[in-house]
Amino acid sequence: MGKEKFGVHNPDIHVSKSSLYVVATPIGNWGDMTARAIAVLNAADVIAAEDTRVTGQLLKQYGITTPMISVREHNERAMAEKLIARLAAGEIVAQVSDAGTPAVSDPGAVLAASVHAAGFKVIPIPGASALTTALSASGFSCAHSLFYGFLPPKTKQRCDELTRLKDSPYITVFYEAPHRIAECVADMSSIFGAEREAVLCRELTKTFETIRRGPLAELAEWIKNDPNQQKGESVVVVNAAPPAEKDEAAAHDQVLVPLVAELPVKQAVALAQAITGAPRNALYERALALKKAEQE
Known part of the structure; x- marks a missing residue:
């Protein structure tokens, strides 16, 4: 050549x-x-x-x-x-x-x-490119994807970032080093949810290439129990947050919006929590945003 x-x-x-x-x-x-x-x-x-x-x-x-x-x-x-x-x-x-x-x-x-x-x-x-190679093999169908790259190496910062990305409507692609892949996928399972679908792509295009799709909890357990999956560079492709999570927020708004229009924020939140069972802090933040929008 x-x-x-x-x-x-x-x-x-x-x-x-x-x-x-x-x-x-x-x-x-x-x-x-x-x-x-x-x-x-x-x-x-x-x-x-x-x-x-x-x-x-x-x-x-x-x-x-x-x-x-x-x-x-x-x-x-x-x-x-x-x-x-x-x-x-x-x-x-x-x-x-x-x-x-x-x-x-x-x-x-x-x-x-x-x-x-x-x-x-x-x-x-x-x-x-490991990014496009992993996406092409993931089998996830989504109009948009987010390339994150490497997560922070320390547990707290990594979990903070995963929490921020938890409800993302996009397929998210992460790179991870071999000595962190087990704890990284375990953290994803804990924060994104055990049933969230993901694909582990390890040693892409190499002799011992691994591409496995499944719920995050299953992938975390598999990696933990198979030391071979903790060798080489990995790409983790996580499916978008399920639409139900977005629908739940919309349902809360259906209750909260009319209450905020008629009542003080504290009272509206208390009633909305009693009706929906949603976390008070989330409802309170949303109520303040609605009240502000109403006043502008």
């Missing part, structure tokens, strides 16, 4: 000078490298790699000898200036992360933003 077929001599693939190419690379299976990605990496004057050792293994697979420099989270701003100078000199810069698409829970956004600000082209070379 040298330059004769995929490289700069391929007339079907055009590479522009003074441009930053953001190149997606495989997330596990070498066969997922695209012909255009290979051509760009061959044609580039330099490859900005997250870890040159990791990218070096990829380049070796395809006989690519383009020199590399390390551009990581801690040095991305400083390296951006140097790479912009190379773009100004007419060079081609390709950026890659260790796997998948740069800037998606990986370094890359700072360099791309700097290149935009300097007035040079930023050209994406699409390819593998």
Whole structure:
């Protein structure tokens, strides 16, 4: 797979000078490298790699000898200036992360933003992404999805974030490290509800790939009891909150709205709680919002 077929001599693939190419690379299976990605990496004057050792293994697979420099989270701003100078000199810069698409829970956004600000082209070379790979295999049908990425590593902050996302009407996609996946899915089960459907996608495209769909409580128990599921990188796709949760809030409004229109807030809330059984604090906050809207 040298330059004769995929490289700069391929007339079907055009590479522009003074441009930053953001190149997606495989997330596990070498066969997922695209012909255009290979051509760009061959044609580039330099490859900005997250870890040159990791990218070096990829380049070796395809006989690519383009020199590399390390551009990581801690040095991305400083390296951006140097790479912009190379773009100004007419060079081609390709950026890659260790796997998948740069800037998606990986370094890359700072360099791309700097290149935009300097007035040079930023050209994406699409390819593998754990996000879209997991979504495509989830089987969840929803018009909208939310990519969260990595949750906070500490339990309290993680649970706070999950609580904030509990009633989201969107499919939500999380990335998680192997040493946290068991407690993370257990927290999801506790906060989102044991019966909320989710899909665990582990080691996507690799030899020991796992894709399993089921209720969060079932997935949490399975991960806990199978140490193999606590190895490698994971993507967790959680289905949207069930419509019933939204319907319940609407039903509470049917009771609360007329009461707030006729009674003081405290009395309206007390009656609404007696009728619906809903939490007082939630009803009180909603009553204040309704009263404010009424006065405006």
